Amino acid sequence: MGLALALLLACPGSRAQALGPQGAELAGRLGCLACHALHGSGVKLAAPLDGVGTRLTAAELAIAIAYPRQRHPRAKMPSYAYLPPMEQAALVEFLQSLK
Numbered sequence: 533m534g535l536a537l538a539l540l541l542a543c544p545g546s547r548a549q550a551l552g553p554q555g556a557e558l559a560g561r562l563g564c565l566a567c568h569a570l571h572g573s574g575v576k577l578a579a580p581l582d583g584v585g586t587r588l589t590a591a592e593l594a595i596a597i598a599y600p601r602q603r604h605p606r607a608k609m610p611s612y613a614y615l616p617p618m619e620q621a622a623l624v625e626f627l628q629s630l631k
């Protein structure tokens with residue numbers, strides 16, 4: 533276990549992968565798909581999240597999650613600024629992987 537973790541942290545590319553599933557799990561748990569579609573499922577109250585990683589930078593994604601109204605003043609999306617920074621980062625990482 534300790535060795536696997538060390539290998540994981542030593543390999544730059546695998547960090548994103550390690551966070552990826554966590555971000556996807558968070559997105560499910562936080563109900564993002566109650567408004568956004570992804571991979572053809574979910575609700576279409578808001579723009580689908582497919583490809584959002586090519587449309588927005590990491591900084592823009594971080595703001596979209598924590599302060600949605602800064603990007604879309606009339607958006608009904610809740611702010612996720614209450615999440616621990618690690619979880620916000622995991623979500624950004626997950627959204628960035630949606631290319």
Ligand code: HEC
Binds near residue numbers: 578607
């Ligand atoms: C109550 C509905 C709702 C929920 C829940 C919600 N969103 Fe949104 N979201 C919106 C709306 C409305 C917008 C405004 C622009 C649009 O239609 O995409 C938006 C915008 C965004 C944007 C910016 C898109 C862009 O092109 O500027 C991102 C990224 C995003 N949401 C991700 C998420 C994530 C991740 C979650 C879960 C943690 C989430 N949203 C939960 C409704 C929601």
